[in-house]
Amino acid sequence: MKLDETELKMLIELQKEGRQSRRILADKVGVSTPTVSSKLEKLENMGIIEGFRVELDHSKIGFQKYYLKVEIEGDMEEGLRKLVDSHKRFRALEKLEGGPYLLTLFVNHFNQVDEATTLIEEEEGVKISDLWRVQEEEKKVPWLPLDENVPLDINCYYCNKPIKGEPVKWKKDGKEHYLCCSSCKELYEEKYERLQKRKKEMREKE
Numbered sequence: 001m002k003l004d005e006t007e008l009k010m011l012i013e014l015q016k017e018g019r020q021s022r023r024i025l026a027d028k029v030g031v032s033t034p035t036v037s038s039k040l041e042k043l044e045n046m047g048i049i050e051g052f053r054v055e056l057d058h059s060k061i062g063f064q065k066y067y068l069k070v071e072i073e074g075d076m077e078e079g080l081r082k083l084v085d086s087h088k089r090f091r092a093l094e095k096l097e098g099g100p101y102l103l104t105l106f107v108n109h110f111n112q113v114d115e116a117t118t119l120i121e122e123e124e125g126v127k128i129s130d131l132w133r134v135q136e137e138e139k140k141v142p143w144l145p146l147d148e149n150v151p152l153d154i155n156c157y158y159c160n161k162p163i164k165g166e167p168v169k170w171k172k173d174g175k176e177h178y179l180c181c182s183s184c185k186e187l188y189e190e191k192y193e194r195l196q197k198r199k200k201e202m203r204e205k206e
């Protein structure tokens, strides 16, 4: 299963300028406005378009960016996720190949670096093995390198492998989730419910 040419063109245009009207977008990609509207809805429902947000330049308003390399022992994965969710200055957590995590931290006062690292160090089985302050963002391209001539595969939301043929769809929370087979769907549903529960708990805490 792949995105069609129009959908790909729309994504390319929207990455350049997220704020344009549907009519203008339709002109650019060469289809009618209703087609753009329905495709836009589909791409949002699929979660491929995650949202339309304002991008702020953190350095102009006194924020500094740090990267922390975090290592965990045993089954501390869930503990680390909870820790990261509990602190608003942690902005991204990425699992790297081979095990360690890369954590992005934004602060507007140096004390907050200490605060944040102490929080991690206090957690049993979690440690920081490296910490870097970003001195300058030399190149920052927040969009994906899409190529108009290469159709994009839709990957299974659970196993991340390309979906061959018709997807197994799961409608939930106003979105359509695309899976490659019924066993992936089952596992994905479980994972999704677990994640939603955690998010709900986080919101209640805030």
Ligand SMILES: [Zn+2]
Pocket: 156, 157, 158, 159, 160, 161, 179, 180, 181, 184
């Ligand atoms: Zn799958």
